Amino acid sequence: MIDQLALHDLISAEDRVAFYELPYSSRQFEAGTYLLRDGEITSHCAILVSGIAYRHKVTSDGSRQIVSICLPGEVINLQQLYLDEADNNVQALNQCQISFISHAALRRLVNQRPSIARAFFASTLVELSMSREWMLSIGRRDARARVAHFLCEIALRLNIDGVPDGTSYELPMTQEQLGDALGLTAVHINRMIMGLVKDNLITRRKHGITIPSWERLVQAAGFNSRYLKLNG
Amino acid sequence: MIDQLALHDLISAEDRVAFYELPYSSRQFEAGTYLLRDGEITSHCAILVSGIAYRHKVTSDGSRQIVSICLPGEVINLQQLYLDEADNNVQALNQCQISFISHAALRRLVNQRPSIARAFFASTLVELSMSREWMLSIGRRDARARVAHFLCEIALRLNIDGVPDGTSYELPMTQEQLGDALGLTAVHINRMIMGLVKDNLITRRKHGITIPSWERLVQAAGFNSRYLKLNG
DNA sequence: CGGAATGTTGAACCGTTTCAAACGGAGTGG
């Protein structure tokens, strides 16, 4: 099943059927395995059907920056459909199910069906928009707001219709990974999370996050959901 | 003239002609004027024909992050072709000439000509790739490497065939703007630039940057051009 | 159960910021 592909509302029912009829294969990957490797040249597009993954890059002296979180429905390596080599890595955070569709088949479909091309284009534009907001976070928000903002973003992307007070979700990331995502140290992430818990902006159980008051967390984060383009 | 649109090599000669025949209008903008405003809904795509601009976002408490530099050939607001509202600002750094093409005309063309759709898609993917590297800079490189890396990127984007030693270019940015681009303070930018000059990694005259040794600057920056996808 | 990975806490340190003051160049008006 590749139902979860976020084809937005831009795609017609007929085109959706055409998409679903493409031949594909499916595989499971354990937490920690690479779904895409820097330097790799792929022949298939990989769609994340279930699970969570992260995309990261590494500097020449070895420090790592996570540049995005991949949620179900996203094509992990759309870039390689038109640009040759991958310049980033994608790694599974928990058990991930991936569907593969050959570049050839997808290119053919995209050339024949403008509405599908448009859907891919739009999803890439949203990704670009998210990465701009991510830059704003890393560059200009202090550590506390950065963590809060990240938690807001994930909450909303997992609950696209809104985040009622008391919403909780699983965030299968270590504090080290959070640090790499937000340009901070694991130690400092820990202190910030502790702070958020102390101020009752979130509560935790293992990797489960609960948000008692969406409004207060949004306030602490300076979060504005507009950049996620959720409402078509 | 909208010749400079970076349509890559992906587009056929025939399609290029079709593109150039689209009706468009052209205008000049002074340094400092907004070419795109947060919240704006546009009916035309704007192509930067000459001049340099920057794209930025602002946090809820007013600090600014520049998220990309726009060079000639780029479509400034491609995002608004498929997503409604702009969520970022674009401002001219020097005198800019902009060509406008209506969304309607461009959509029609893109629907009819897959190779043009592909070119826009590819250029968006490159922009995404650049923004990922930018995140890596802001998140994980120290101030000196960040400045050096930025100077490398601009040098290479302006001289896509390579940067021979002694290359120089105009960078019409204040140190405050550089700070906003790199997530630093104007004061600290100044110290870092001073340091680069002292170590003879760059020389300056007003806003002109000269690179005596590309290799040494690349070394200081930890720069790898791969993410720019310059070679098709 | 035992060992490794992750989370927590404290203290010292350091890169960057902040604040403040001086400097230089470009443009303006007298």
Added chain:
DNA sequence: CCACTCCGTTTGAAACGGTTCAACATTCCG
């Protein structure tokens, strides 16, 4: 042509946010 102002650059000193290192607690997992 000089005096004045404005904006951006330069420099110094103090303060701060986040890092580093190190030790210990906890959870995870075979």
